[in-house]
Amino acid sequence: MDQYADSFVFPIHKDHLEVYRKVAQEVAQIWIKHGALSYQEFAADDLHFPGTQSFADTLSLKEGETLIIGFTLFPSKAIRDRAQKTVGEDPRMAEIVDPLLQGERMIFDASRMVFGGFSSLVSETGEPLS
Secondary structure, three states, X not given: OOOEEEEEEEEEEHHHHHXXXXXXXXXXXXXXXXXXXXXXXXXXXXXXXXXXXXXXXXOOOOOOEEEEEEEEEEOOHHHHHHHHHHHHHOHHHHHHHHHHHOHHHOOOOHHHOEEEEEEOOOOOOOOOOO
């Protein structure tokens, strides 16, 4: 079975990282409940590699901002498609996320988010180095 992944990148002010971490932990559990195999998010701390265009440049990072990148892995595209629908209908999402996208509590601008769904191309795992 070919796995499927959703990925997103968005800027967030560093002052909001701890609040966002708590929200992301709750959101992760919702995605898992609706069919995701795993849900991971990472905060950027190294955005430049010689000879490449950085995420920071592409997303016009502002002073004090960093980037969040997330990956949600699914057993198949069909399960991902179903999960997108059911997560969107889960009342917890509106309760958890909506207040952070509007008004005084807004911690990031969703219009600056970049998103995509991806079919499996290569999948390898290894043992951790000690």
